[in-house]
Amino acid sequence: MADLRRLFSLNSNDSSLDEALKRDLEEDQHPEDSPLSAREVSMHASAIRREEASMQRREEKAWVLSRRAYQVLSVLTALIIISVLLLNILDLPLFGEADNPTNNEVSARYLEYGLEEGGAVNLVADVILDYRAFDTLGESNVLFAAACTVILLLRRFSDAEQVHGMPEPLLLEEAPSDPLLMAAARLLVPVLLLFGCCIILNGHLGPGGGFAGGAVLGSGLILYLNAFGDQRASRVLTFRSFRILSASALMFYALSKAFSFFCGANGIPLDLPLGTPGSILSAGLILPLNMAVGLVVCCTVYAFFTLFRKGEI
Amino acid sequence: MLWWQNIPFFSIILFLLCAALSSVLRHRAARNLTLGLLGLCLGFSAVLLIRVSLPEYTTFTFMMGHFPAPWGNEIRCGPLEALLAAVFSFIMLMALSGGDIRLEEHLGADRENLYYVVCDLVMAALLSQVYSNDLFTSYVFLEIMTLAACALIVSRTRGRTLVSAMRYMVLNLVGSGLFLLGLVLLYDQTGHLLMENLGDAVFSLYLTGLSRRPLVVCVALMSIGLCVKSALFPFHTWVPDAYAHGTPSSNAILSSLVSKGYIVLLMKLYCRVFGWDLILTSGIDRLLMVFALSGMIMGSLRAWRETHMNPMVAWSSVSQIGYIYLGISLGFGVGYTAAIFHLMVHAAAKSALFLTGDRLRVVSGHSSHFGDLRGAGRKAPLAGAAWTAAAFSMVGLPFTGGLISKILLEQETLRHSPLVAAAATAVLALSTLLNVMYFLRAVIQIWAPPREEERKALPRPGLPFALAALGLTAMTLGLFFFSAPLLNLISAGLALFI
């Protein structure tokens, strides 16, 4: 609870700021620069403090005034934007009408022929994984880009290397194993994993799909990690296996869809077996693509959790 | 479908595949793969450019899948798109090969390959912005570019880059939110996501005269969203910190390429979706012109006050983006031609300034303060010459590409109303004067005799750096000497761009 409160409050204790200031002065120089002597550092730190004290009163008044002006301006801008958009709604098509512009020949074809052309009973799965598969490929890569950036930011360095200046990422202490949690996890984790797989495999038959199923799978793995600790969880998924799984799933998606796009554009017929609608093995490429997407999402969701928690996967 | 018509599609897909593959390769392999693919893309884009330009200018569409648009996705390519793809791959190739290969000290030994993953994603997103014919696909790849560019900013993780990355993300996400809201409203009124169908639907809605306000709201939202993302004044506050403190390759890629993707998308929107009549009715062109003119002055004034090289170059980016937006606001035709030409000039010059500026900093005892840069050009003549050529291009001196775009902009402003002509001419003159002041001041400082004659052993530049510096300088000069055929190509491409 105290942690939560700290999250929502602003400053921590001020005494650490001076140390932070001193450290920052030294750190911000380039590695090959000659380091500042301790005397220069303390001279400069005290010079900054003197200057700050003398200008503080003037600055504070000006700052409070500009802060007020900024707040008033922000609220006014938001109000103007809301009112313009609300007035705009009056000119937009009505909610729920069947003859809205959005219900045109594009959606009509999806609704009428989606089952025959895509093979999936879930027409939304047809839309995102068959008709507009390129958008979904892009979307998987958005998740991948975010995962790469979070790894760049949060992954701990091994002991052998030391990047100049930056302190180590946060390492939250592993909570002692809780028997209640472990008992509940023994029941829940298999159910969660099974449920996630079920959502993925039935993505083309009902609501669900790779993204939803992958999120459930990921949360099952997160519960396992929380209940049974880092040691056992790292046997399930390591950094290396995370990279290989994500990369291969993405490459599978890109290659299979690239082949499909290439054939389509060049007029090469590609008769994928569509199966009988309603059975699990149907809908051509949609099922494998759902599985690939589910794998990527599961790995990424789990990776986000472990990177935030301990800086490692 | 002819074999070369598959090139746009393969360019995008290969970069996406390469990104996924690079995440499991080691540093060297990832770097070589990325550089090789960039070279391949450059070669194929050049072939594509020749094929769509000779014997006459043509354009074609590529159906992504078995369903024609608007039911499936579609990409489109003409002379302009091929030219932009070639230019972007060239700039990215030069930026990556000329930058610092030793990323361990910035990133950590097992993360260097992620840098190349991110560069591949930026390139895939750029190509998609250039070729795409579908609005929602453009939005998705816009987001890829935003996230990948954030990774480039924090590639050198210092306090300063973290703060600038946060500022960058906040502003860019506001821009994305506004763009998506505009897209949603546009879809609500038209029911289409393919740009050509959207253009027809918007035009027929505009003609009825009934539904102008929602269209104007869409134009405003999407334009402001993209202006925020491409750092037009007054949305430029994140630029100087984000552009100036990463690795040299990151600085070059961010300043030359990332903002250009958004500008190309904006131009595509105005040409294919909204149409110039709606733009004039909404008055967004006047707003863009005001922002552009203010940015040209503000950027130059702040650049003049800087005492370190990289922030000065970053502030001048703010000013140069103003030039591009001035071209856009001047209207379809010569204005857009000037905007695209200046886009290429700026891309070449900024990459050169950041890459060679880093080398000048290294030979001056790792300081980028102008006092310490004295004589740096004499210690590193190739870098000094390339920096000088790029600086001249930004100023607009003869024999560099910058002169052509300034002349075009000035010619076009004279065809508008007297007020516009007077204001734009005054601002162009003042901005050029300011550019001269801070760039030539820096050039003189670089070539002045160094203070002490020390014979310290200076690290020699590698061959990739030398090739990158020469390549970018050649592009800067080539844009001047080949300006006539290039301008013809751009105008013809724009005519087919609609």
Next chain:
Amino acid sequence: MWQELWNDRVEVAAIILFGIGLTTLLLNRNLIRKIIGFSFMDSAIFLFLAAEGYIAGGTAPIRTFSSDGTMVNPIPAGLVLTGIVVSVSVTALMLALTVRLYQRYHTLDFDEICRLEREKRQDPPGKEGF
């Protein structure tokens, strides 16, 4: 006018939520609250988009749920799915940046962080001006 706004109440709610998100983003100095503001804005846009596809009396676009009746437009559902994934990715990235910033500056107040950064950046006295 009010009758029409009431009929379009889902879209009105979406716009108001967007405004709340924007205000939260602009007015709060705490980084976590800014990120929550973004979440509001994105959710609002998705709500608006989902509302666009609705047809009164229609069912979900899944063939077995309704073989002959009206089905709602499947396109907005697909677009919202993509949008949600993008929103999740962006939130994760912003939170990672927040964690690093907190660890560096020991505060979540963005104005305070910028102030600390600006102070650190002043050139030490004695460096030659230009």
